[in-house]
Amino acid sequence: MGILEVSNVNKRFGGLQALGNVNLDVAKGTVHAIIGPNGAGKSTLLNVLVGKLVPDTGTVLFNGTSVLGLKPFEINQLGISRVFQTPEIFSDLSVFENMLIPCFAKRDGSFRMHALESIASEKDIIEKAEHMLAEVNMADKRHMTASSLSRGDKRRLEMAMCLVQEPKLLLLDEPTAGMARADTNNTIDLLNQIHDSREITMVIIEHDMHVVFSLAKRITVLAQGTPLVEDTPDNIKGHPKVKEAYLGEAAA
Amino acid sequence: MLGLSKKDTTFLLVVIFLTLATPILLQPFPENSALAQFNAGYPDLMQRFAIFGIFAIGFNILFGLTGYLSFGHAAFLGVGSYSVVWMYKLLNYNVLPGLVLAIVMSGLFALFIGYISLRRSGIYFSILTLAFAQMSFNLAYSVLTPLTNGETGLQVYNNDPQVLMSEGSPTSPHFFGIVMNEATKVDVGGWQFTFSNGYYFCAIIAIIVFYLSLRIFRSPFGIMLRAIKTNQTRMNYTGLNPRPYTLAAFVISGMYAGLAGGLLAAMDPLAGAERMQWTASGEVVLMTILGGAGTLMGPVLGAGFIKYFENIFSKINDSILHSWFSALPDGLEDFVVFVFHPFIGKGWHLTLGLLFMLVVIFLPGGLIEGGNRIWNVISGKNRKKKRDEAAHHPKPTSHVN
Ligand SMILES: Nc1ncnc2c1ncn2[C@@H]1O[C@H](COP(=O)(O)OP(=O)(O)O)[C@@H](O)[C@H]1O
Ligand SMILES: [Mg+2]
Numbered sequence: 001m002g003i004l005e006v007s008n009v010n011k012r013f014g015g016l017q018a019l020g021n022v023n024l025d026v027a028k029g030t031v032h033a034i035i036g037p038n039g040a041g042k043s044t045l046l047n048v049l050v051g052k053l054v055p056d057t058g059t060v061l062f063n064g065t066s067v068l069g070l071k072p073f074e075i076n077q078l079g080i081s082r083v084f085q086t087p088e089i090f091s092d093l094s095v096f097e098n099m100l101i102p103c104f105a106k107r108d109g110s111f112r113m114h115a116l117e118s119i120a121s122e123k124d125i126i127e128k129a130e131h132m133l134a135e136v137n138m139a140d141k142r143h144m145t146a147s148s149l150s151r152g153d154k155r156r157l158e159m160a161m162c163l164v165q166e167p168k169l170l171l172l173d174e175p176t177a178g179m180a181r182a183d184t185n186n187t188i189d190l191l192n193q194i195h196d197s198r199e200i201t202m203v204i205i206e207h208d209m210h211v212v213f214s215l216a217k218r219i220t221v222l223a224q225g226t227p228l229v230e231d232t233p234d235n236i237k238g239h240p241k242v243k244e245a246y247l248g249e250a251a252a
Numbered sequence: 253m254l255g256l257s258k259k260d261t262t263f264l265l266v267v268i269f270l271t272l273a274t275p276i277l278l279q280p281f282p283e284n285s286a287l288a289q290f291n292a293g294y295p296d297l298m299q300r301f302a303i304f305g306i307f308a309i310g311f312n313i314l315f316g317l318t319g320y321l322s323f324g325h326a327a328f329l330g331v332g333s334y335s336v337v338w339m340y341k342l343l344n345y346n347v348l349p350g351l352v353l354a355i356v357m358s359g360l361f362a363l364f365i366g367y368i369s370l371r372r373s374g375i376y377f378s379i380l381t382l383a384f385a386q387m388s389f390n391l392a393y394s395v396l397t398p399l400t401n402g403e404t405g406l407q408v409y410n411n412d413p414q415v416l417m418s419e420g421s422p423t424s425p426h427f428f429g430i431v432m433n434e435a436t437k438v439d440v441g442g443w444q445f446t447f448s449n450g451y452y453f454c455a456i457i458a459i460i461v462f463y464l465s466l467r468i469f470r471s472p473f474g475i476m477l478r479a480i481k482t483n484q485t486r487m488n489y490t491g492l493n494p495r496p497y498t499l500a501a502f503v504i505s506g507m508y509a510g511l512a513g514g515l516l517a518a519m520d521p522l523a524g525a526e527r528m529q530w531t532a533s534g535e536v537v538l539m540t541i542l543g544g545a546g547t548l549m550g551p552v553l554g555a556g557f558i559k560y561f562e563n564i565f566s567k568i569n570d571s572i573l574h575s576w577f578s579a580l581p582d583g584l585e586d587f588v589v590f591v592f593h594p595f596i597g598k599g600w601h602l603t604l605g606l607l608f609m610l611v612v613i614f615l616p617g618g619l620i621e622g623g624n625r626i627w628n629v630i631s632g633k634n635r636k637k638k639r640d641e642a643a644h645h646p647k648p649t650s651h652v653n
Contacts, residue, residue: 050489076491088489092482093475101479102490104472110493113500115473116464118255122472161490 003028003169003201004049009058011044011225018044019055020225026169026218031195031202033216035209041225042205043085046171049203050082051075062169073110079168083175087154089161091147095138098146098157099129099164106165132164136190152183156190163194172204176211188214213237260466267462267549271455274298275445282442286576289567292560295435295448296519300559302454303515308539308551309458309465310508314501315537316546317474319481323378323533324365324385328358328506330392330528332513334399337406337523344416345408345425347432347453347518351511358510359503366502370495373484385533392525405524425518427453432519450519457515461508462552468504469548477501478546509536542611544618553619558604565600 006024010017018041026032034042047053049060051072060067067075076082090098103125108114119126133139136156141149146157155175162170175191176184188211195202195215206212212219212233219236221228229239236242256264270277279293292298307329315321335357336350343349369380392400400406408414425432427449435448468474479487480494487494517523526532535558543554573589573596580588595603615621 071493072488073491073493076489082489084489088483088486090479090482090486093478097475097478100472100475101487101492104476105491108472110491111496113473115471115500115504116255116467117472118257118467118470119472119475120257120470121255161486165491 002026003063004203005059005061006045006049007059007061009045009048009055009060011041011048011053011055018225019048022058022222022225022227024220024227024230026201026203028201029199030217031191031204031215033204033206033212033219034222035206035212035219036222036228040222042222043173044225045222046082046173046203046205049075049171050080076105076165076167077110080171081162081165081167081169082171083155083158083162083173085173085177087151087158089146089154089158091145093146094142095144095146095149095157096129096133096142098161099133099142100125102161102165103128128164132160136160152179152186155179155187159187159190163198163200166198167200170200170202172202172206174205174207176206176208184208184211187211191215254463255467256470260470263548264463264466268459271302271459272452274301274455275447275451279443279445283444284442289572290564292564293445295433295446295451297559297563298448298451299454299515299519300563301556302451302458303512303519304536304539304555304559305552306454306458306461306515307509307512307536308543308555309462310505310512311536312505312540312545312547312551313465313468313477313508314505315540316551317469317477317481318498318501320370320373320498320502321378321537322369322381322502322505323530323537324369324381324383324388325505325509325536326528326530326532327365327385327388328362328509329513329516329532330388330523330525331358331361332510332515333517333523333527334392334406335510336514336517337408337521340408340414340425340517340521341406341412342415344414344418345422345521346416347425347427347514351514351518354510354514354517355507358513359507361510362503362506363499366499366506370498370502382530382533385528386530389525389528389530392528400523400525402525405522407522425521454515454519457511461511462548466548473497473500538608542608542618544620547618547620550618550620557619561600561604561607565596565603566598568596570597 002025004024004026006022009019009022011019022045034045036042044053048055049067051067051070051074054068062078062080067078067080070078090101100119107125130139130142133142136159138153138156138160141153146154149157159175176187179187191202192215194200204212204215216233218230219233220230221236221242229236229242231239254261254264275293275298277293278298279291281287281291307325311322311325332354335354336347339350339353365381365384369377369384372380393402422429422431430449430453432450432453433448435446438445438447476492476497479492480497484494513527516527539554539558540551541554542557543552544550570589570593573592574585577585577588593599611618611622617624
């Protein structure tokens, strides 16, 4: 029994079968990568997991309970956080304020009318936010407006915002897309370190095979909306079909 | 102090001082000088500053923080006024029951309108609120005549019950015997200062609600509202439900509007449907943007600015212009008066419109941004900041003043 069980999920967009009979079983505490060419349905699958899309058929169980029909904020409150392909952060707020919001959401739930309390008096929350910022090496940028951050820092901030919620399952949609090699390596180190220290289950979608093989314990290859193979990184590397179709030079 | 940081406490104290000293500060010109007509220190106008300041402070909690632009807030202003006049008619001229009712009624009204309108965002939300307000306006004019007295407007008549009215009680609005339209005039040198009960009543309430808005701005709730403005997707995926937050902001700002409407009727015991018209809803939008949406003081400044223009520029007429320019040769004098003519008297809207355009184009942050820029030039802060920015480009968030 995995922490996340996807069975027989289908999703059509008009005539396009974006997801066809997807089955996925993610073991607790693992890092599970989903790879596949552009348009394979990877982001669509994530959208189903977080409640942005409702599949036509199939079930999605998180810790044994169905998440289908729940709103995104309800699914997040169950313990699923998502990092987007293009960072979704609160651009007009300062980096530090960005960090405070998930801390409040974690403690107070989806709504609380704390209109006359002062942020300055929330010592625990402030400490938690500061601690997380330091962990992603952004403590010196806390007063910057989030929109003025570099691309890499925006991703890092979004990741920190997800992590500070201590999710049970972290979904990452191409977390290193558009990053320079050095930044990519930093992100790999960060994710490995977070996985080791917190044992969060991660589902990661990635194009960059270097990233996939540095992180994943288990890999699912998706093609045209259907899982082709699922195996360990070593076996995937050597898998002739995969090699030919999707990995090309990168794995060689 | 009062749950505020040191900086905010200082800020609040300055605001309190300025508010209480308004009758003196707005009377800079001696009584019989040529510039006396620019004085704004008379009760009627100062009350409007305070009341529309309250209206704009409340509007800013919705628009400035969440970015939801309501075009129907005048409806709550009207509800507030009607509530107060009804309490005069049923009980007596004490303003307290009416103001409490005004806040409660406008809150309920806002809950209803907000619940429906907030199902949409952006322009659709604005149109929904506008539609509701126009509906309220039209109902107040026609169908609801028994409640609103239609076109004539609601007022107190001799045969009204006024069950709490006794022999000696005041026959105009008062607060436990403090009669609103009474004032003390003080002459100092050539100056005359008017300290009116009505103004101080509004001013003290304005200070209280300003303090509340300051607390809201600094609260976790305030951060959530600003988060809604910048990214609702992230909000949802962070486990937060934006709807109750926006609804709460809508109701709070509706209650501020109701209080402001109530105070209008507390200064002058009348309530008319035109108070709910869309122009009144538009005015508070202008005030907030002109002063600086999302800033604490901006909306108040914007309110003061617009009310000042409405009252002072509209009173300048051609003969006053002629007297100003009488030193010029006749032909030139007539020409200058001709040029200025469209901008004064009834043309004050034109002046205001031009100023509004200038502010929006050159100072998108409103008058507050203008003030900040001037302050930076004076204090030389700008140059220092620029150097910092060049060094490690930080872009500090400033939502402070
Ligand atoms: N909301 C949508 N409406 C219609 N088609 C969509 C939508 N989202 C994705 N698609 C289509 O579904 C397919 C899978 O897309 P996506 O999941 O984004 O692929 P990937 O993330 O693997 O690159 C693509 O052909 C895409 O055009
Ligand atoms: Mg994608």
